[in-house]
Amino acid sequence: MNAPVSVEILRQHLIDPEICIRCNTCEETCPVDAITHDGVNYVVKADVCNACMACVPPCPTGAIDNWRNVLKAEAYSIDEQFGWDELPTQNPTVGAPAAYATPAASTASAGVDALQAAATQIDGDAAPGSGSDLVRGATVPPWSAARPYVQLYTHKAPTTATVVGNYRLTDASTESDIHHIVLDFGTMPFPVLEGQSIGILPPGKSADGRTHHARQYSVASPRDGERPGYNNVSLTVKRVTRDYSGNATDGVCSNYLCDLKKGDVVSVIGPFGNTFLMPNHPNSHLLMICTGTGSAPMRAMTEYRRRRRLKGATGKLMLFFGARTQQELPYFGPLMNLPKDFIDTNLAFSRTPGQPKRYVQDAMRERAVDVAQLLKDGNTHIYVCGLKGMEDGVLQVLGEIAQAHGMAWDALWERLKREGRLHLETY
Secondary structure, X not given: OOOOOOOOEEEEEEOOOOOOOOOXXXXXXXXXXXXXXXXXXXXXXXXXXXXXXXXXXXXXXXXXXXXXXXXXXXXXXXHHHHOOOOOOOOOOOOOOOHHHEOHHHHHHHOHHHHHHHHHHOOOOOOOOOOHHHOOOOOOOOOOOOOOOOOOOEOOOOOEEEEEEEEEEOOOOOOOOOEEEEEEEOOOOOOOOOOOOEEEEEOOOEOOOOOEOOOEEEEEOOOOOOOOOOOOEEEEEEEXXXXXXXXXXXXXXXHHHHHXXXXXXXXXXXXXXXXXXXXXXXXXXXXXXEEEHHHHHHHHHHHHHHHHOOOOOOOOOEEEEEEEOOHHHXXXXXXXXXXXXXXXXXXXXXXXXXXXOOOOHHHHHHHOHHHHHHHHHOOOEEEEEEEOOHHHHHHHHHHHHHHHHOXXXXXXXXHHHHHOOOEEEEEO
């Protein structure tokens, strides 16, 4: 009697190009470099991906959480994926019988368990950057956060908003051109919470003739609107004139947005984000650390708290905000007008003429005693937003402060993540 023929079936990890907003979070998160991209799509290398699920929780849209059962010998190639405008349908004739499942397929089919493990890892011996620390921030929201709505509008079915305001936030003499842009949705429902983001679809096509994909921007207004009671949101947008290598370039969407006039209509998708949310309980403390346009979600949270200053509430707000110079710091004027008993503001400027470079990490060290008191309090929620380069430095300083004040940072770090109290949004 002949033995059964072994058919290797792979549960292949794929990224949905219709939902993906090309934020690069998945590629930066993947610990085995299984994710890559071209000028159009982000894709997963079938022969490298080990289905560890580290990339799934940080994805703001859910585009990363897609799988197809395929014959291992016929897995979708990188070149095939680069050419996709939408995901292929599942071939119903290809299953994944347990007797024939490959190790990779078995691991992937246990995705829920892997995700849970990634989200709740509490190994007190985990060191920063170690294998058990694939996700550096929380994958769950604060327990008291409001329920967010996500993906109400998509690439295939976007909504529109009208520009009702576009104001430059930085001094005209500076190279840094940052705008505060207000979009009104009229009668179209678009509920957002502080910490969520939206996608903007710029008009036109890329050099290869493809329609421009959406760019993601954090909302800078509170849930009841930039103007209270109105169905509008605000964004903090920096005009991109150079790429990451310093070469001159014009950012497709940032320049489009910064040049908008009152009355212009834009296409919008989203909202996105279900973890980087603020707590609602009145005794919660917010420790906010940001640079540049990373101030957008901090502004939203601060403004919501300012409008709802509840009598008897004990929640504190502490902000560390960095920029090159005071003239390049968005919202500098309004920030200085906030009551000192409402928010503890600490500014750091790295390019002030005649002064030594000073970063948010330096300001945090100077206020180590007060930061430590917040770290010891179970009601403290930490938010970090800005350039990717700040993430390591901020986590290092938090660790230093914790250790110097009798707290085991590794164990505290894991607890903050597990309880939805440490949120990182860097780019």
